[in-house]
Amino acid sequence: MKLxxxxxxxxxxxxxxxxxxxxxxxxxxxxxxxTIRELRTILAIDPAIxxxxxxxxxxxxxxxVLKDNDRVGMFPPIxxx
Amino acid sequence: MNTNDTVNLRVFLLEEARGDLxxxxxxxAAAERFSLSLAEVEETALEMGLLPARYQxxxxxxxxxxxLQLFRSRVVVIGCGGLGGYxxxxxxxxxxGELVCIDPDVFEEHNLNRQLLSAxxxxxxxxxxxxxxxxxxxxxxxxxxxxxxxxxRDTGPELLCGATVVMDGLDNFPARIELxxxxxxxxxxxxxxxxxxxxxxxxxxxxGDDISHLVAGLQGTAKGVEATxxxxxxxxxxxxxxxVAEACKIILGQGHTLRHRLLFINLxxxxxxxxRFRPTPAVSP
Numbered sequence: 001m002k003l004x005x006x007x008x009x010x011x012x013x014x015x016x017x018x019x020x021x022x023x024x025x026x027x028x029x030x031x032x033x034x035t036i037r038e039l040r041t042i043l044a045i046d047p048a049i050x051x052x053x054x055x056x057x058x059x060x061x062x063x064x065v066l067k068d069n070d071r072v073g074m075f076p077p078i079x080x081x
Numbered sequence: 082m083n084t085n086d087t088v089n090l091r092v093f094l095l096e097e098a099r100g101d102l103x104x105x106x107x108x109x110a111a112a113e114r115f116s117l118s119l120a121e122v123e124e125t126a127l128e129m130g131l132l133p134a135r136y137q138x139x140x141x142x143x144x145x146x147x148x149l150q151l152f153r154s155r156v157v158v159i160g161c162g163g164l165g166g167y168x169x170x171x172x173x174x175x176x177x178g179e180l181v182c183i184d185p186d187v188f189e190e191h192n193l194n195r196q197l198l199s200a201x202x203x204x205x206x207x208x209x210x211x212x213x214x215x216x217x218x219x220x221x222x223x224x225x226x227x228x229x230x231x232x233x234r235d236t237g238p239e240l241l242c243g244a245t246v247v248m249d250g251l252d253n254f255p256a257r258i259e260l261x262x263x264x265x266x267x268x269x270x271x272x273x274x275x276x277x278x279x280x281x282x283x284x285x286x287x288x289g290d291d292i293s294h295l296v297a298g299l300q301g302t303a304k305g306v307e308a309t310x311x312x313x314x315x316x317x318x319x320x321x322x323x324x325v326a327e328a329c330k331i332i333l334g335q336g337h338t339l340r341h342r343l344l345f346i347n348l349x350x351x352x353x354x355x356x357r358f359r360p361t362p363a364v365s366p
Contacts, residue, residue: 006354008280008345008347008354009277009278009279009280009306009310009347010278010306010309010310050297050298050299050302052295052356054354054356057354057355057356057357058356058357058358058359059294059343059356059357059358059359073354073356075282075345075356076305076306077254077296077299077302077305077306078275078276078277078280078281078282078305078306078307079252079253079254079257079275079277079299079302079303079304079305079307080163080252080275080276080277080304080305080307080312081160081162081163081164081165081249081250081251081252081274081275081276081317
């Protein structure tokens with residue numbers, strides 16, 4: 001299935017085997033049933049970063065199962081004031 | 082004031098008003114003549130339907146009755162740094178009657194690029210004292226209480242006592258988590274804001290809500306992307322202004338607040354993302 005990926009605030013795809021390596025926006029083919037946590041692994045985003053994830057503009061937890069044509073956004077923590 | 086003084090004050094204000102606008106000089110003269118604070122005169126004027134002339138450009142947006150609602154509000158600003166400086170400035174000019182400014186720190190040189198209250202002459206001074214002086218200079222009818230203290234779960238209930246709205250101007254996750262939880266437990270509206278580099282975010286937690294999921298898993302994390310990108314001058318101004326607009330709406334019960342949604346502001350690409358969340362937040366099973 002195809003996902004629309006949007007990585008925010010400096011997040012980039014860290015997987016050199018993907019065509020979107022180093023990019024923050026891309027369309028990506030992933031296996032059916034992929035969860036947000038698995039997508040993070042596919043994109044090789046540092047697991048130490050605590051992300052806020054959204055699917056079609058709704059906040060979802062990491063075990064959320066993604067569907068075809070979902071728009072997935074990932075946000076790193078912002079803590080300054 | 083006895084009844085005669087109250088009547089005399091009201092007569093004086095009516096005589097000095099220009100239409101329904103009360104000039105600043107008349108407000109100050111009334112305070113001196115009747116031995117009242119500027120705040121007491123302002124409240125009486127607003128109760129009479131007289132608008133202190135300093136708010137005349139508010140009036141197409143905020144009625145005189147709503148100006149009285151703002152005057153009778155107590156807003157607690159947690160943090161007097163990047164966000165806090167703009168929060169305090171805008172809340173004082175808006176006409177919020179009581180401001181409590183909380184911060185444990187003094188101004189340092191690395192604050193000068195963005196913190197509105199900072200200046201070379203203020204280096205080494207307590208941020209809350211500079212904030213209080215600024216409020217008194219900008220709008221002397223505002224009652225300002227500086228509290229040089231760190232917000233924690235232990236100090237929180239006393240610091241937030243009587244608050245109409247609390248503003249998040251904190252700069253670290255552990256304190257922010259405690260602030261969100263304390264406001265949730267005390268059922269006080271909280272307007273959350275945070276910044277880092279070109280990016281910022283704003284959300285509101287109203288009584289009955291719980292936005293702690295927005296900072297879930299960050300207990301052991303001191304800083305976010307701001308550790309990498311720093312904080313330029315414009316990001317706190319943008320995010321703090323959104324927070325003050327949100328607080329104004331919460332106090333007046335107007336418009337659509339950021340309840341159950343978060344705005345993520347991306348000034349690098351000039352885009353805003355809206356992230357909606359359920360009343361019962363999404364958490365991993």
